[in-house]
Amino acid sequence: MESSEGEILLDLKSTAAEIARLEARLVRQVVSFTRAFSMKRGVAEELSMALCMTKFKAHALIAHAEGLVDRFPAVLGLVEAGAVPMASAVAVNDAAAWLADDKAAVVDEVMAGRLEGKNPTAARRSATSAAARADPEGFEERARRPREDRGLHLHHGTAGVAGLSLENAPVEKAVAAYVCVDRQARLLKTADETRTLDQLRADVALDMLVGKQFGGEVKAHVYLYLDALTYAGLRNEPAELAGHGPIPASLARDIAAHPGTVFQRIITDPTTGQVVELGRRKYRPRAGLDELVRVRDRECRRPGCTRPAQFGDLDHCDSRGRGWKDGCPTGATTLVGLCRADHKLRDLPGWQHEVAPDGTLTITTPANQTYTSRPEPL
Numbered sequence: 001m002e003s004s005e006g007e008i009l010l011d012l013k014s015t016a017a018e019i020a021r022l023e024a025r026l027v028r029q030v031v032s033f034t035r036a037f038s039m040k041r042g043v044a045e046e047l048s049m050a051l052c053m054t055k056f057k058a059h060a061l062i063a064h065a066e067g068l069v070d071r072f073p074a075v076l077g078l079v080e081a082g083a084v085p086m087a088s089a090v091a092v093n094d095a096a097a098w099l100a101d102d103k104a105a106v107v108d109e110v111m112a113g114r115l116e117g118k119n120p121t122a123a124r125r126s127a128t129s130a131a132a133r134a135d136p137e138g139f140e141e142r143a144r145r146p147r148e149d150r151g152l153h154l155h156h157g158t159a160g161v162a163g164l165s166l167e168n169a170p171v172e173k174a175v176a177a178y179v180c181v182d183r184q185a186r187l188l189k190t191a192d193e194t195r196t197l198d199q200l201r202a203d204v205a206l207d208m209l210v211g212k213q214f215g216g217e218v219k220a221h222v223y224l225y226l227d228a229l230t231y232a233g234l235r236n237e238p239a240e241l242a243g244h245g246p247i248p249a250s251l252a253r254d255i256a257a258h259p260g261t262v263f264q265r266i267i268t269d270p271t272t273g274q275v276v277e278l279g280r281r282k283y284r285p286r287a288g289l290d291e292l293v294r295v296r297d298r299e300c301r302r303p304g305c306t307r308p309a310q311f312g313d314l315d316h317c318d319s320r321g322r323g324w325k326d327g328c329p330t331g332a333t334t335l336v337g338l339c340r341a342d343h344k345l346r347d348l349p350g351w352q353h354e355v356a357p358d359g360t361l362t363i364t365t366p367a368n369q370t371y372t373s374r375p376e377p378l
Contacts, residue, residue, distance in 0.1 A: 017082030024080040030065040037366065042348050046365045048304050055305065055341075067093040071104040074112035084115050088123040095127035096134075098142055103134040110134075156306070160247045164209075181205050223295060223310060226252045240376075242298045243308035274359060274377055289332060290314060296375050297337035301361045302345075303371045309337035315346065317355045336361050 003011075034043050048058035068076040068089055075092050078084045092115065096107045110130045115123060132139040150168040157163060166174065185200035195203070223242035230237045230249045239252030255261070274296065294309040301309075314335045316324035323346065328334055336355055345351045350366025363371050 016085065020079050020082045020085050023086040024076060027065040027068055027076065027079075027086070030061055031069045034062055034066070039348065042345055042351065042366065045302070045342065045345060046367055046369070049302075049363075049365070049371045050367075050369060052304065063097075064090045064093045067097055071101060072096075072108045072111070074108045075115060078112065078115055084118070084123075085120075087120040088115060088118055091120040091124040092127040095124045096131040098138065099131055099135055100138075103131070103138070106134045107131050156244050160251045162244065181208070223298065223308065224252060224255055225298070226256060231256055240298070242310065243306055245306075272358070272377055274375060289330070289335070292332055293335045294337055296332075296359075298376060299337070300339040300342055301336045301373050301375075302338060302342040302363065303373045305339055305342055307339040312337050312339040313343040314338075315343050315353070317353045317361070319354055319356055321352050321354045333357055333359065 030047070033047065034040070037043050044055055044058040044062060047053075047062065048055045051058070051061075053061070068079075072089070072093055075084075075089045079086050079089045092107070092111050096104055099107060107127060107130045111123075111127055114126060118126060146168040147170055148168075150166070150170075153165050153167060155163040155165065169177075181201050181204050182197075184204045185197055188195075188200050188204070189197060193200070224239060225242070226239040226249075227237060229235045230239065231253060233253070236249040238246040239249060241247050241252075241255075293314055297309040299305065299309055300307045300312055315338045316322075316328040316330065316334055317336055318328045318334050322328040324330075334355060336353075346353055348366075352364040354362045354364075356362070359374055361373050363373075365371070
């Protein structure tokens with residue numbers, strides 16, 4: 001006999017409560033893990049590889065885990081009881097993270113009595129209000145401080161799209177910028193224009209960012225991996241954009257058709273598909289070893305990091321774990337691409353990198369865990 005809607009809903013709520021209890025357990029385990037290390041540097045990287053998450057997510061997990069365990073224990077207790085979801089507890093921590101410990105204790109007590117039944121958005125608003133009442137002067141300063149944390153961020157989406165966000169910009173400049181973009185978009189919205197206003201605003205903003213408003217265009221150097229038969233339209237194998245991932249063949253052909261596109265032949269090993277040589281016919285006189293390694297690796301070689309290799313460092317490493325200072329020779333088989341942050345991990349105690357002759361990078365962490373990566377074959 002089929003269950004009624006009410007019975008199914010009760011099962012859903014029971015499952016959600018169990019998930020909350022497990023997430024609370026994970027939070028306490030994360031705090032125990034971070035405190036087992038004498039150095040904070042490298043903990044997020046270790047955690048990101050162990051839990052298959054990005055380094056950014058690992059940093060966020062550590063931050064809210066420590067905040068809930070140390071400063072909002074009553075709120076965490078509700079999660080452990082399955083009474084509220086972890087996302088609502090995290091919202092409380094985020095909204096009141098700036099408070100001194102004694103003021104945070106006040107918010108913890110207040111929110112413990114009002115958090116049940118609130119989704120994360122409502123929880124954040126309620127906690128923000130409680131924090132403002134707990135420290136009115138600090139709240140005033142809090143409103144001014146974020147401008148110092150302003151930044152431009154790139155967010156990769158599904159195949160072929162990405163987002164740009166300008167965070168913590170001065171409100172007067174952000175509004176003025178939007179008005180400027182909107183005005184230009186509306187001027188372009190003629191009777192013959194098929195693009196929507198939203199599409200026009202996006203196109204105008206992107207044109208401004210690449211310098212078209214000055215009569216030119218900033219030259220962007222990105223790596224697009226597209227095989228010759230797909231480029232010719234004889235097949236439709238997905239291409240790859242370094243740092244983003246797979247994109248459809250049609251989009252790759254559109255990018256390749258840009259008048260400023262520069263082509264370079266890549267020669268691969270027929271058995272492994274690994275890059276072994278770059279063609280020399282290019283806008284530069286000679287393709288060096290530096291670029292060969294960056295093209296081959298595509299992205300930072302630490303598992304889970306997707307920063308494009310063209311923006312990172314090249315690290316000397318051989319099968320014995322030797323670096324350049326230890327006598328590791330320079331060659332295609334002893335160089336790997338690492339972003340600057342992950343390159344610096346090698347200087348920390350307990351981190352060991354080894355590169356096998358076939359290009360496999362093995363990283364051993366201070367927790368004695370090993371992770372491997374290989375360049376994606378073409």
